[in-house]
Each structure stands twice: as C-alpha cells, then as structure tokens.
Amino acid sequence: MSLAISASFESEHYIAVDSAISFVVNGISYRNTEQQMFDKLKVLDGEAYFFSGDRDLCINTYKIFENQTDRSFDTLLSIAKENYKKNADNGDRVAIMKYGFDDEGRATIQAMDDSNWDTHPPFLYYGDPKITYIAYGAQKKEAIQELKKVKKQEDPRSPSFYIPIFEAVSNEGVGESIRLFHLTPGKWGMSNIIPLNETKEIRKAAYSDISKIKKMNTFVGSGSNAFPVSINGEGDGMKKFDSNNPIDPSMAGENMSGVGFMSKPNGSYDMLYFSSNYGRERSMKLNDDGISVISENGQFVAKSKDFNFIVDQGTYKIGLANGTVFEVSPSGVSMDVIGNINIKATGTITMNGQRINLN
Structure with a gap:
C-alpha cells in the first residue's frame, strides 16, 4: 500500500510519498526489506500519477498507461478498471490519483479507487487561492488527523511538514522514507530520499x-x-x-x-x-x-487384516487399460479377458453350478 500527502496551491502542488512496500502471508502483513523496483508517484509530461494498492496491479496499470498518447485521468481510470477486472485476486485494492493542471495553469487533482469507481464519479479539485491539503491511500484517515496538528505550525513547502505525519501513521505498508515532489505548470522537481524515524514495532521480512x-x-x-x-x-x-x-x-x-x-x-x-x-x-x-x-x-x-468391499445394488468392476474386465453385478459375475487365463491350485478346484457350459 502507499500514502500520498499533498498541499496544493492555486497553481502548484507539493506531494510527499512514502517508499514502504508490504505483502501479506496467512493474513499477516510484513514490510518487504528487499530492494524496491517501483516508484509510487510517476511524473509524465509535467503531471504526477500516484498509485496505491496491490503492487503488481499498480505496475501493470502504469506500464500500459505510459504508452498512451491520451494521458487524461479517464484513460488512466479505464486502464485501471480493465486491469483490475482481469488480474485482481480476492482482497486486492487499487487507488489512483493524478496531480495536474488545466489549460489556464490551475492546479487540478483527480482520484478514484476500486471501492466505488463503478458507482461514483472521480474526486475532482481545481486550484484555489487557499492551500488545500489532501491525504490519499493507505492510512489516509489517520494521516488527516495528524495533518490537522501540524498544518498551522510548519510550511508545507518543506519536507519537515510531512515527516512527523508519516512517522505517526507508519505501519508495515506505509513509511520507511519519503520524497517530496514539487510541480508547477512549467517544471517539476523532487527532494532527496528522507529516512523516517519509525518508533513503533514493524514486522519486516524479505518476500x-x-x-x-x-x-x-x-x-x-x-x-x-x-x-x-x-x-x-x-x-x-x-x-x-x-x-x-x-x-x-x-x-x-x-x-x-x-x-x-x-x-x-x-x-x-x-x-x-x-x-x-x-x-x-x-x-x-x-x-x-x-x-x-x-x-x-x-x-x-491397500493392506488390512480383513478387507470388505460391498457394493449396494450396483456393479463392482475391475479392469485394465487393454479392455480386460472383471465385473460383479446383481445378475452375476462376468469376465472379459484379453489374453490367457491360468488357474493353479495346490488343492482341489471345485466348480458347482446348475449348468456348466464349456465352449
């Protein structure tokens, strides 16, 4: 899972994204300690795309999307839906968000996740002179509460604004380190990776x-x-x-x-x-x-002191792949043998019937 916390001005975005990747085994979540190969926020043509949820679904969605000439959010959403329908396992989640700009250079945000993308329109934000704060992805409710504590104390254009929020809500799927992105209509940049001081105990393992x-x-x-x-x-x-x-x-x-x-x-x-x-x-x-x-x-x-094999009103049949069949049915016993029959006994062989036909 992933968490993005952003502060959007009228014509610019500041977006902090964590680096933790987790996996679940037997219902238990672990922080993956292996080297990660996927950035949770991708920048294409000066606009940013954030992915949260199942790692493979997010990677596949982005790989298809980056090759599209139409980079609209509708295109991204359509790809995410189709990929989810074909490849999602039970319990998989996907959330996507686009940080962009309209033709007049105003900051825009569009977001949607698999829980309601068939029943609700995407979330949409247009640039406002006031700063708009948004937490999206895993732990977003907890992050919003932490954000309220710091937004009057720190400058959202600085990484120090976001660090205590991520540290407070960190778990197996959120945290480890963050990177702060800055987007304007003409350019974008990002900070170095900033390690977090995670005080709570987190289960960690190599997948x-x-x-x-x-x-x-x-x-x-x-x-x-x-x-x-x-x-x-x-x-x-x-x-x-x-x-x-x-x-x-x-x-x-x-x-x-x-x-x-x-x-x-x-x-x-x-x-x-x-x-x-x-x-x-x-x-x-x-x-x-x-x-x-x-x-x-x-x-x-099969080995036993006694072996009772009883068929109730049906047929008992033993056969070979070559067509030889030994069959016991309510009407009698029949054998259809492909090959020879050899009978050998150290004692007497007794055959008793109302009639014996030898042909």
Missing part, C-alpha cells in the same frame, strides 16, 4: 524468504467463485502448474511437484499430492456424486 513457508491457507479463484486451499510444503521447483491443472487455472506458475494440497471447491472436498520431480497426481476427491482416487503412473496398495 523471497518468508514466501518459502511450509503451510499456507489461502483462496484461489475470484469473487463468488473463490474457494479455500491449504498448501503444504514448498515443493522441489521441478514442475509448476499450468492453467490446465486439477485445482484452478489461477494456480498457474505455482510450485506443483512435491507439494500437497487440501481444497474445497464447490461440490467437492479434495486431497491432492503431486510427486517429486514429475508432478504426477496422487489424489482423493470426495465429490457430491461419489469418490475418486487417482495414482497417476504409480502403485495403489
């Missing part, structure tokens, strides 16, 4: 390390079609899911071989394991209409 966990509970799919999945083990990385897999197309790219899964899609409860190196399926699926067991290209061994 590449903590993502290698032994068990993770998550959801796959999207919207009303999402369902829970428990992932057990890291896998050996030899084979990954493609979009045509037994769990869900959204699992494409995840480790497959050497990983166990418990999933609860609609109409089924499934236990799956994919063999090391080759990713061959071993599974048991409890479906609404029955139970299926798969041991792809492997053995199936």
Whole structure:
C-alpha cells in the first residue's frame, strides 16, 4: 500500500510519498526489506500519477498507461478498471490519483479507487487561492488527523511538514522514507530520499524468504467463485502448474511437484499430492456424486487384516487399460479377458453350478 500527502496551491502542488512496500502471508502483513523496483508517484509530461494498492496491479496499470498518447485521468481510470477486472485476486485494492493542471495553469487533482469507481464519479479539485491539503491511500484517515496538528505550525513547502505525519501513521505498508515532489505548470522537481524515524514495532521480512513457508491457507479463484486451499510444503521447483491443472487455472506458475494440497471447491472436498520431480497426481476427491482416487503412473496398495468391499445394488468392476474386465453385478459375475487365463491350485478346484457350459 502507499500514502500520498499533498498541499496544493492555486497553481502548484507539493506531494510527499512514502517508499514502504508490504505483502501479506496467512493474513499477516510484513514490510518487504528487499530492494524496491517501483516508484509510487510517476511524473509524465509535467503531471504526477500516484498509485496505491496491490503492487503488481499498480505496475501493470502504469506500464500500459505510459504508452498512451491520451494521458487524461479517464484513460488512466479505464486502464485501471480493465486491469483490475482481469488480474485482481480476492482482497486486492487499487487507488489512483493524478496531480495536474488545466489549460489556464490551475492546479487540478483527480482520484478514484476500486471501492466505488463503478458507482461514483472521480474526486475532482481545481486550484484555489487557499492551500488545500489532501491525504490519499493507505492510512489516509489517520494521516488527516495528524495533518490537522501540524498544518498551522510548519510550511508545507518543506519536507519537515510531512515527516512527523508519516512517522505517526507508519505501519508495515506505509513509511520507511519519503520524497517530496514539487510541480508547477512549467517544471517539476523532487527532494532527496528522507529516512523516517519509525518508533513503533514493524514486522519486516524479505518476500523471497518468508514466501518459502511450509503451510499456507489461502483462496484461489475470484469473487463468488473463490474457494479455500491449504498448501503444504514448498515443493522441489521441478514442475509448476499450468492453467490446465486439477485445482484452478489461477494456480498457474505455482510450485506443483512435491507439494500437497487440501481444497474445497464447490461440490467437492479434495486431497491432492503431486510427486517429486514429475508432478504426477496422487489424489482423493470426495465429490457430491461419489469418490475418486487417482495414482497417476504409480502403485495403489491397500493392506488390512480383513478387507470388505460391498457394493449396494450396483456393479463392482475391475479392469485394465487393454479392455480386460472383471465385473460383479446383481445378475452375476462376468469376465472379459484379453489374453490367457491360468488357474493353479495346490488343492482341489471345485466348480458347482446348475449348468456348466464349456465352449
């Protein structure tokens, strides 16, 4: 997530943006300690575009937008909506804001997020002789309260105005450091990176390390079609899911071989394991209409003191891929054998029937 705090004059913007990037594992948020590769505020043609929310969605939205000849906010919003519709996972958020100028050089601000972009018009600000303060993104409500404390004490054209606000509201997804941008219709500039003195305890980890966990509970799919999945083990990385897999197309790219899964899609409860190196399926699926067991290209061994296999009013059938079938049904027993039948006994073979036909 990201936070932008701005002070806009009639024809200029001062915008402070933090650098923290976070991720969530098992419902717990962490500050990512790995080197970051995306600036949360981008300047194109003298106007600034701020992104908050899921990192990948923000990056993809900006990459598409920067290649457009039409740099209007409507274009940015349209791209963000389409990208969100195609790629967002359950719980992902996106917020966008444009700091620009109209044809007369007045400062303008336009903003929107995924929570209401289908039902409400974008927020719109036009330059005012009075200073207008705006906090947008993660922790914005808390930032507004802190902003009220400092706006009469500090000059918003100085980084010292913004530092105590960010330090007060910092968490895993907001803070670390800030940079102050200054935009006018003719030019723009930015300060050096300014580290923050964060006094509260913040969970920090490298995403590449903590993502290698032994068990993770998550959801796959999207919207009303999402369902829970428990992932057990890291896998050996030899084979990954493609979009045509037994769990869900959204699992494409995840480790497959050497990983166990418990999933609860609609109409089924499934236990799956994919063999090391080759990713061959071993599974048991409890479906609404029955139970299926798969041991792809492997053995199936059942061992017990007693083994009772009882079919209630149906058919019991054992077969081979070559067409050989042994079938027990309420009407009797039949065998259709492709090949020879060999019978060997150390004792007596007894055949007893009302009639015996040998052909």
